[in-house]
Amino acid sequence: MLNQYYGDYITVAVFVAIGAILVGGAVAANRAIAPRAPGGFKDVAYESGIEPIGGGWNQSHIRYYIFALLFLIFDVEAVFIFPWALQLEFFSSIGSGLTVLVEMFVFVGILLLGLVYAIRKGVLTWE
Amino acid sequence: MLTLDYHALLPELIVAGTVLVTLVVDIVTRRKHLVAIIGVLGLFAAAVPILTLSFCGSLDFCSSTEASRVMFGGAYVIDGYALVLKGVFIFAGFVALLLSIGYLESDRYYEGEYYFLLVASVLGGMAMASSRDFVSMIVALELVSGPAFMLAGWRKGDARSNEASLKFFITGVIALALTLFGVSLLYGLTGTQQFDQIAVLSETVADVPLFTLAVIFIVLGFGFKVSAVPFHFWTPDTYQGAPPPVTAWLSVGSKGAGFVALLTVCYLALPAATDVWGPLIWIVAALSMTVGNVVALKQTNVMRLLGYSSIAQAGFMLAPFGAVAASGAGDLARPFQATITYFVIYAVMNLGAFGTAIIIGQRVGSYELEDWGGLSKYATGVALSLAVFFMSLAGVPPLAGWFAKFAMFRATIGVGNWWGYSIAIVAAVNAVIAFVYYAKVMKSAFFDDVPEGIDVDVAMSDAIPAPIGLAVGLAVVGVFLFGVLPGLAANVGNFSTDLLGTLGL
Amino acid sequence: MTVTVTWYLVLAAALFSMGAAGVLIRRNALIMFMSIELMLNSVNLTFVAVSKHLGLIEGQVAALFVMVIAAAEVTVGLAIIVAIFRFRSSANVDELSELRG
DSSP states (O other), X not given: OHHHHHHHHHHHHHHHHHHHHHHHXXXXXXXXXXXXXXXXXXXXXXXXXXXXXXXXXXXXXXXXXXXXXXXXXXHHHGGGHHHHHHHHHHHHHTTOHHHHHHHHHHHHHXXXXXXXXXXXXXXXXXX | OOOOOHHHHHHHHHXXXXXXXXXXXXXXXXXXXXXXXXXXHHHHHHHHHHHHHHTGGGXXXXXXXXXXXXXXXXXXXXXXXXXXXXXXXXXXXHHHHHHHHHHHTTSOOOOHHHHHHHHHHHHHXXXXXXXXXXXXXXXXXXXXXXXXXXXXXXXXXXXXXXXXXXHHHHHHHHHHHHHHHHHHHHHHHHSOOBHHHHHHHGGGGTTOHHHHHHHHHHHHHHHHHTTOTTSOTHHHHHHHHSOHHHHHHIIIIIHHHHHHHHHHIIIIIOGGGHHHHHHHHHHHHHHHHHHHHHHHTTOOBXXXXXXXHXXXXXXXXXXXXXXXXXXXXXXXXXXXXXXXXXXXXXHHHHHHHHHHHHHHHHHHSOOBGGGGTTHHHHOHHHHHHHHHHXXXXXXXXXXXXXHHHHHHHHXXXXXXXXXXXXXXXXXXXXHHHHHHHHHHHHHHHHTSOOOTTOOHHHHTTSOOOHHHHHHHHHHHHHHHHHHHOHHHHHHHHHHHHHHHHHTTO | OOOXXXXXXXXXXXXXXXXXXXXXXXXXXHHHHHHHXXXXXXXXXXXXXXXXXHTOSHHHHHHHHHHHHHHHHHHHHHHHHHHHHHHHSOOBGGGOOSOOO
């Protein structure tokens, strides 16, 4: 029993060791083989290959914040769709499938109205 | 097969539809007053099914014979209590909308969104009145508060309005977190969120310390919402800084939602813990009355004064409930009824007081008391209206406020032991203190001279905007009606509790 | 050693206390918001742990609702902070003292 218990830990330890060797080996091989040229462009902030503007700590435009808020609302509201999707089959088996389906469309419709509102107010246009 | 009682849900459905329509109209048209008209009509339409539901027994088309309609497995109940409170919330929203129409036109504000948020807040209040489980109650409570946070900061160009909004927001969210933590502990102990089941299951855990802790957290959280002392710090600041029509809504709608939450939870869900929340509410009620009234004495700004006044009124409302629960003596239905009666009357007179204050404030251009001197000399009608509402708040017969106080005293003294007598004495002393500062406003308006710098001709140049006039007129009628026919208010209170009684709760 | 529901409750209580302390002590509005989020998330942890322990589903549903409420609150709160920031260029709540009395 106890052997079994420690056996599980030994498996984990072996797993960790193999992982460490693999990663360490890869990094070591990289060090040994790759050419090194420090300085220059390597110190600037990474902006997906485009030349960066300003430092790493410069402030973002307030517009990003509005996008973030819109994303947050829709992202979080999506959690209600998953439980609904799991239960839909049950409701259709008791003959209420259509009602429950329509309810979800009403829910999504209200959310979409919010998005339409944001678009109409010009929040999503990029001047 | 799922079936829904659409008749019972109709008031909420109408208001929810109104919320969406106001948003759509705001998007498609530039004529923003259309949005206000739709909001007013929507609330008006929602009052109709409330009436048909109230008199369901005597109507042909209304088939249900049951006193209350239980929905969603008991999480949402439409009974007399819920209907009375829905009526109050709709009335308060209606008056706040009318007050806003005249106010928003006086300056450059975002209008469409304002009405959208206000109607959404009313919807939250209505859902609140029917909620009988914690999830729907918390969601409804936040539906009331969320829009109210934004409305409080509606004067974006005014630093004071922003400050009012932030203070309101932070206290509101802390209150939410406290309540939710208590609810989660309670759920852990009882395994249910529904009030009637908690009431049964909590009796077995009534001795567990964690249960006491959960109850205290829940009551503290609601204490913030009703702005009872010692959780009142945000109230005067927010009332002064927010746009006045929003303050009118906060003092009745947002505070009312807190009251409904506190009463419903304590009465329906936590009867096993009266020894915990009873003394707590007793102390909070006594403190609220005393601190609210004493600090109101030295206020010079009318909005702040009304803020402290509303803190004190919250104390008066909680007094009978706290007294009965703390003494553990018998039936909670009677103080419950007194509190609801008080709340209904408070809603009418406080909305009227704010409406009158807005009329005066717009003409004089200030809410400082010293600028209101000699009001009766150039605006007699408005000064009389001010007198009616402030004297009603002070509890002078034959205005509605006296009956509210009478019902409160009857219920506290009726307890028949020292918990009741002592808080009745505290309340009596406070009623006198309250009279002093309400009378101070009267003295300023009727006997002082018109101060330098107030141009009477300018102040009198505009007619009172029709919507504000209508709102104040409604409130005047209500104050006299409830005052002269006290049976009416008592019947409302009875109606709300009789049906609770038939539920066997 | 097994991890029982008590551990989760203790952790949640600790998180809640940290959040409450943060709200009371810190004076930067953004950090106060983070502390409030911490309080709300400790509530979620309690709900989910208890729900798992009791074998009921309502607690997890409640946690979903709390998440949505928290998201809505933060949206409102950040909007208020942005409005204030336009005037003051500071998120320190002690500098908000126009209203007193």
